[in-house]
Amino acid sequence: MYHNSRISVTGRHHTPYRALILGAVLGFLCALAIEFTKDDDGKNSLFGAALLNMAVLGAVISYFLMMVSFIQLRLRRPDLKRPYRSPLGIPGAAVGAVFSLIALAATFMVSDYRPAVWGVALFLVIGILYFVFYSRHRLVADAPEEENALIAEAEQELSHT
Secondary structure (H helix, E strand, O other): OEOOOOOOOOOOOOOOHHHHHHHHHHHHHHHHHHHHOOOOOOOOOHHHHHHHHHHHHHHHHHHHHHHHHHHHHHHHOOOOOOOOOOOOHHHHHHHHHHHHHHHHHHOOOOOOOHHHHHHHHHHHHHHHHHHHHOHHHOEOOOOHHHHHHHHHHHHHHHHOO
16 A cells, blocks of 8 residues: 655656645744744844754764664675775764764753653654554655656566566
8 A cells, every 4th residue: 555645746757746845834934933033132043052952962863873874884785886885984983873862862961851851762763663663664656766666676576477
């Protein structure tokens, strides 16, 4: 069974342009919210600072996952042709992963921002659960990676007959 998510549709360059535009619009709205909630003396309000801390939480989680993915790919596919090879390799990625975990812990250190950060963490957990139990079982046929999975599945079925 397939469903078509309106934001995951890709264009002719195989980029999810709708998701990219939506992310940019949301980021712009957050920047506006930070700008328009400044204190009378021009400093960021608690709201703005909490919003920035929430964004940092997402960024450091993303960075950690990139470092882990880099290490995993280097270990599982060491001979894979790469257009660029990091001069720091696996040790550099491991150090980056450790620093990102330290930054992740730091996002929870300021008690004023903690409720907002926990809210983002809860949102991420709900998103992961949604993916694990629902979304991953429903392919988006317009996404290039899903299209490749469908082709591979069809080829495998054909090879068994």
